[in-house]
Amino acid sequence: MTATDDKGMVTVFFELNGQPRRIKVPDRAHGASGSAIRRKAEAGNAAHVGAPMPGVISTVFIVHGQAIKMETALHAEKDGTIAEVLVRAGDQIDAKDLLVHL
The missing domain is CATH 3.10.600.10 (pyruvate carboxylase f1077a mutant domain)
Structure with missing residues (x-):
């Protein structure tokens, strides 16, 4: 190693x-x-958008206070306003890491 x-x-x-x-x-x-x-997305919490798999964040198009609009296959459980963005481009993430809090 x-x-x-x-x-x-x-x-x-x-x-x-x-x-x-x-x-x-x-x-x-x-x-x-x-x-x-990183914090993990809570199961059943519609305000949490979690990572479906491990990977690297390539681009983040949203900011705090902005209405949510998803560009990939990640889907929020409800419409809402961004309360917190917990990742930046280049971040290494694991499955179920909390990415966005609505």
């Missing part, structure tokens, strides 16, 4: 079925900035 890079990622070297492999993953062991622990 390499040292943590400036995006909070480490490169892990391993062998799978006799083949050497290399992947980049978030460095959760050392609390790097790219792997910050």
Whole structure:
């Protein structure tokens, strides 16, 4: 495993079925900035919009106080006004991380 890079990622070297492999993953062991622990969306809370899967936020088009309009397959449970945006472009997220609070 390499040292943590400036995006909070480490490169892990391993062998799978006799083949050497290399992947980049978030460095959760050392609390790097790219792997910050985030609040989770509450199940059943229509004001919470959570991440459906792990990934990296590419772009955020909304701001506090703006009416919500989704550009991807993420759907809010109700119409509303943005109370809080909890991610920025480039953030590493995990499934069920809270992205937006309505």
